[in-house]
Amino acid sequence: MNSFxxxxxxxxxxxxxxMVKVSARDVCVRYGDKLALKHVDLDMECNQVTALIGPxxxxxxxxxxxxxxxxxxxxxxxxSGSLMLDGQDIYDRELDPVLLRARVGMVFQKPNPFxxxxxxxxxxxxxxxGMANTRDELDExxxxxxxxxxxxxxxxxxxxxxxxxxxxxxxxxxxxxxxxAVSPEVILMDEPCSALDPIATAKVEELIDELRQNFTIVIVxxxxxxAARVSQKTAFFHLGELIEVGETEEMFTTPRxxxxxxYITGRFG
Amino acid sequence: xxxxPLVIALLVLTSIGYYLGRGRALTMAGGSxxxxxxxxxxxxxxxxxxxxxxxxxxxxAWLAFEPTLVRALVMNSLPPSAQALPEGELRLLMxxxxxxxxxxxxxxxxxxxxxxxxxxxxxxxxTGFAALIVFSLSLAVAGxxxxxxxxHQQLRARVxxxxxxxxxxxxxSTIAVFTTIGIVMSLLFESIRFFQAVPPMEFLFGLxxxxxxxxxxxxxxxxxAFGAVPLFAGTLLISLxxxxxxxxxxxxSAIYMAEYAPxxxxxxxxxxxxxxxxxxxxxxxxxxxLTVAPFLRxxxxxxxxxVASESALAAGLVMGIMIIxxxxxxSDDVITSVPHSLRQGSYGLGATKSETIRQxxxxxxxxxIVGGVLLAASRAIGETMIVVMAAGLAANLTANPFxxxxxxxxxxxxxxxxxxxxxxxxxxxxxxxxxxxxCVTLVLNVVALHVVRKYREKYD
Ligand SMILES: Nc1ncnc2c1ncn2[C@@H]1O[C@H](COP(=O)(O)OP(=O)(O)OP(=O)(O)O)[C@@H](O)[C@H]1O
Ligand SMILES: [Mg+2]
Numbered sequence: 219m220n221s222f223x224x225x226x227x228x229x230x231x232x233x234x235x236x237m238v239k240v241s242a243r244d245v246c247v248r249y250g251d252k253l254a255l256k257h258v259d260l261d262m263e264c265n266q267v268t269a270l271i272g273p274x275x276x277x278x279x280x281x282x283x284x285x286x287x288x289x290x291x292x293x294x295x296x297x298s299g300s301l302m303l304d305g306q307d308i309y310d311r312e313l314d315p316v317l318l319r320a321r322v323g324m325v326f327q328k329p330n331p332f333x334x335x336x337x338x339x340x341x342x343x344x345x346x347x348g349m350a351n352t353r354d355e356l357d358e359x360x361x362x363x364x365x366x367x368x369x370x371x372x373x374x375x376x377x378x379x380x381x382x383x384x385x386x387x388x389x390x391x392x393x394x395x396x397x398x399a400v401s402p403e404v405i406l407m408d409e410p411c412s413a414l415d416p417i418a419t420a421k422v423e424e425l426i427d428e429l430r431q432n433f434t435i436v437i438v439x440x441x442x443x444x445a446a447r448v449s450q451k452t453a454f455f456h457l458g459e460l461i462e463v464g465e466t467e468e469m470f471t472t473p474r475x476x477x478x479x480x481y482i483t484g485r486f487g
Numbered sequence: 488x489x490x491x492p493l494v495i496a497l498l499v500l501t502s503i504g505y506y507l508g509r510g511r512a513l514t515m516a517g518g519s520x521x522x523x524x525x526x527x528x529x530x531x532x533x534x535x536x537x538x539x540x541x542x543x544x545x546x547x548a549w550l551a552f553e554p555t556l557v558r559a560l561v562m563n564s565l566p567p568s569a570q571a572l573p574e575g576e577l578r579l580l581m582x583x584x585x586x587x588x589x590x591x592x593x594x595x596x597x598x599x600x601x602x603x604x605x606x607x608x609x610x611x612x613x614t615g616f617a618a619l620i621v622f623s624l625s626l627a628v629a630g631x632x633x634x635x636x637x638x639h640q641q642l643r644a645r646v647x648x649x650x651x652x653x654x655x656x657x658x659x660s661t662i663a664v665f666t667t668i669g670i671v672m673s674l675l676f677e678s679i680r681f682f683q684a685v686p687p688m689e690f691l692f693g694l695x696x697x698x699x700x701x702x703x704x705x706x707x708x709x710x711x712a713f714g715a716v717p718l719f720a721g722t723l724l725i726s727l728x729x730x731x732x733x734x735x736x737x738x739x740s741a742i743y744m745a746e747y748a749p750x751x752x753x754x755x756x757x758x759x760x761x762x763x764x765x766x767x768x769x770x771x772x773x774x775x776x777l778t779v780a781p782f783l784r785x786x787x788x789x790x791x792x793x794v795a796s797e798s799a800l801a802a803g804l805v806m807g808i809m810i811i812x813x814x815x816x817x818s819d820d821v822i823t824s825v826p827h828s829l830r831q832g833s834y835g836l837g838a839t840k841s842e843t844i845r846q847x848x849x850x851x852x853x854x855x856i857v858g859g860v861l862l863a864a865s866r867a868i869g870e871t872m873i874v875v876m877a878a879g880l881a882a883n884l885t886a887n888p889f890x891x892x893x894x895x896x897x898x899x900x901x902x903x904x905x906x907x908x909x910x911x912x913x914x915x916x917x918x919x920x921x922x923x924x925x926c927v928t929l930v931l932n933v934v935a936l937h938v939v940r941k942y943r944e945k946y947d
Contacts, residue, residue, distance in 0.1 A: 291834060293750075320837035330828035333851050342846065343836040393832065400836055 237264045239434040240285055240404060245299035247280050247289065254280050257299070258460045260453055262404075267426060267435045269445035269466065272455035273481065278438040281455070282406050284308075285436065286322040287315040303404070320347055323397035327409040329389035331381035331396075336373050339381040339392055340364060343400035359399055367395035368425050387418025394425065398433075405429065407437040411444065423448050442482050446470050454478045493620055497546070497627055501539035504631045508534025511638050525645035533644040536651050537634030542627035549619050557611050564607050569600050584608055674925060677918035684912040685713045690919060692716060696882035696893075698902060698913045713916055715923070717882040721799065721892035725878060726867040728803025728888055729810055733867075734860055736807075737814030744815070745822040746844055757819070764812040772876035775805035780877055783889075792889060797879035800888040806873050813863045821855030822848060858939035865931035869924060871896040895920050 240262040247255035255277040262268045270278045280289070287308065289295040301308040308318060320343070331339050340360045343349075350356035360377075364370040369391045373384070381392055390410060397405055407426070411419040426435060426448050439445050445452055446466060453463040454477070462475045473479040509531030516522035523530070561584065562570070562577075569580060580601070587597050588605040597605070638644070682690070693714015740760065744753055780801035787794030794800070825848050833843040849856075879891030880901060902917040 286835065288831070288834065291831075316837050316839050318837075319835060324831075324835035326828060326831060326835070328828055330826070330832040332829060332832065332847050342833070342838075346836070346838050346842050346846070396832075396836065 238262070239264045239304065241302045243300045245281070245284060245297065245301060247277070247284060248296045249292070250294045254458050256458045260460060260463060262434060262436055263451070264434050265430055266451055267430055267437060267449040269449035269452045270436065270438045270455060271442070271445050271452060271481070276455040277458045278455055279408050282408055282436060282438055285404065285406055286319050286324055288324065290315055320400050321402050322404040322406060323400060323402035325393050325397055325405065325407040325410050328413050329386055329393050331384070331389050331392050333380060333382050335378045336381045336384070336392060337377040340395050340399050343396060347400055349400065363395040363399040366398050366429070367391045368421060369395055387414045387421060390414060390418070390422060391425065402433065404434045404436065407435065409438050409440060412440065442470070454481060493623065496624065497539065497542050500627045500631065501535045504538035504634065505531035505535040507631065507635055508638060511635055515638065515640055522640055524641055524643050529644040529648050530638055530642070532648045534631060534634035534638070536648065538627050538631040541630050542623045545623045545626055546619070553615060557608065557615065560611055561604055561608050565604060566600060671925070674918055674922045677915055678922045681912060681915035681919045684915065689713065690715055694884060698916055711912060713912065715920065717884040718893060718895045718898055718920065720884055721878070721882070722868055722894040724799050724886060724888065724892055725803045725806060725874060725894055726864060728800060729806035729867045730860070730864060732804055732807025733810040733814050733863060737811045738818050738856065741815040741818035741822055742844060745819050746840070746848070760812050760815055763808070768809065768870065768872035771805050771809050772872045775801050775873050775877035779805055787889065794889040795879070795891045797877060797891040798889050799878060799892045802874050802878035803888065805877065806867055806870055809870070809873065810863045810867055813866060814859055817859030817862065818852070818856045821852040821859070825851045854938050854941060858935040861931050861935035861938070865928040865935070869896065869928050871900060875900055895924050
């Protein structure tokens with residue numbers, strides 16, 4: 219698709235499950251004068267789900283937005299430190315953030331389907347990136363994306379209806395399908411289930427687990443159970459600092475830091 | 488007349504009523520408002536209403552009926568010889584009486600009759616006004632006393648005051664509604680009279696407009712033709728030119744303002760654009776007539792085109808400029824109200840800014856934008872001043888923007904300005920044109936509001 223994607227490192231090695239996909243070193247984010255994220259070091263690995271947890275306002279979303287440079291769109295926000303995607307600097311001057319965002323997709327807290335048909339919602343990304351040359355190829359992409367997002371069965375007969383007419387859970391899966399359709403390598407999810415009921419949440423969690431086969435996933439969540447269920451690695455943030463990071467199981471059974479322990483046992487936050 | 492002091496006196500009484508009522512309620516409650524049903528202020532308003540409303544109603548009634556009453560009385564007092572005069576002369580006579588009573592001369596020596604009637608008129612006026620003063624003031628005082636007497640701890644003053652406020656608001660809106668109905672009715676009745684003289688089919692579909700009817704029977708060359716199609720065509724042509732200018736410029740500047748402009752630029756440019764909306768249309772009119780039209784004519788002749796010095800193009804261009812802020816500020820509102828999450832979703836997929844605007848923001852805002860454009864169109868169709876000054880009077884049926892055309896509004900103005908009898912078809916035609924104009928803009932506005940409202944429901 220672009221030269222950036224064709225660097226020697228860009229193909230994740232299926233064999234090496236521990237390969238680092240995104241690595242953050244000494245990342246600080248400022249909103250104006252306010253330091254919102256302080257010296258964060260964090261590695262996110264291929265084919266793993268990394269969960270970001272922490273009390274409200276601790277900088278989880280801020281960190282997530284660094285990875286696809288959505289912070290660029292916020293007036294007054296500035297990022298320092300280094301963020302690497304497959305060993306390449308995300309904040310390189312030469313790098314086009316538009317191309318980066320095709321490689322690093324994002325799913326938002328509130329389902330935000332475009333006020334277009336279901337089909338057009340999914341076809342939107344492939345169209346703007348010129349990924350399909352014919353209508354058949356586009357159909358193919360749309361169908362497989364909907365399939366992967368577990369939505370195809372429900373919307374097969376109503377692809378021309380508006381995406382905003384779906385239920386909240388379906389809308390969120392539509393947004394996931396929309397993100398998958400541009401075949402990103404990393405998918406960022408900012409509290410993807412916070413607007414959903416338990417059944418829809420279970421479906422999305424199941425989906426996340428499946429998507430792990432093909433994508434690197436970073437998810438922000440306020441639910442400890444969700445973090446425990448879907449993630450392999452968990453990072454705990456507090457007041458803009460990364461307090462503790464580790465294997466999810468370890469983290470939830472034997473947290474090292476007292477703040478982490480307090481948070482996951484529900485003593486604050 | 489000494490109306491103002493009376494009004495002030497009544498207002499003073501009313502406010503005294505407020506304080507008395509409030510004070511009394513507080514005394515009755517032993518100084519603590521917790522023993523009262525309503526807050527002390529409501530008792531104040533309660534007394535003030537009792538004091539003010541009857542008195543002001545009497546005042547209003549007097550203002551409405553006094554002149555007719557006095558006139559009738561004076562007329563009755565005239566000697567039978569004068570009463571037998573024809574309607575028009577009687578009116579003249581009454582005018583003279585009024586003028587003389589007011590101390591102005593009427594240009595000739597007043598007759599006996601007039602002097603006597605004027606004296607009677609003056610005395611009626613003075614006694615009437617004295618009676619009004621006494622009556623309304625005593626009514627106010629009585630109301631005050633009555634309202635104050637009724638105050639007790641359990642009095643639900645708040646409920647009464649709220650009810651009075653509601654009634655007042657209902658009356659206000661009724662006035663507005665009835666005014667509208669009145670205007671439409673008068674338009675309708677005069678139009679019906681016009682259509683008795685000119686068949687509606689001829690009016691709506693006739694291709695020839697020359698409304699000069701003969702004033703005297705022996706006048707020549709003025710047959711009068713009332714085919715309004717050239718006017719509709721002219722209106723349409725000018726509005727089209729205006730919209731061609733205003734829609735792109737307005738929309739693009741709205742997009743710039745909403746999506747691209749840094750907040751500092753926006754803070755300066757947006758009010759500047761809105762200044763355009765504050766310029767009086769007469770100013771646009773002479774800008775069109777004195778600057779744009781000659782410029783177009785001159786540049787036309789350089790290019791070998793013949794542009795009339797009053798052209799549809801000049802009027803349309805300037806009208807377009809006038810409408811720009813309309814479209815830009817309405818579009819700006821709907822564009823900024825497109826949820827931020829949609830833009831984020833699009834950026835998150837790797838769309839560029841212009842792709843996001845083109846494919847997500849504008850489609851989402853489209854119903855609102857269309858509504859704004861329709862509102863602007865109805866504004867353009869009804870616009871008068873610019874076209875009066877710049878478009879000309881010639882009822883040409885043409886699609887050529889370089890020629891002079893005329894519009895419905897221009898013709899209404901020219902039909903009514905002049906000294907023709909008020910019930911000739913020429914004057915009545917203005918009402919028929921007004922009716923058509925009213926219907927067209929009404930439909931446009933209703934459609935536009937409907938579209939805008941439908942859009943609003945979607946995101947809020
Ligand atoms: N656009 C912004 N402008 C200024 N300050 C911001 C902005 N966005 C976030 N912040 C600040 O940065 C800090 C971190 O915010 P962030 O949204 O990353 O928190 P969060 O961990 O995602 O919280 P939540 O769980 O409530 O979503 C907060 O103190 C917030 O006030
Ligand atoms: Mg957040």
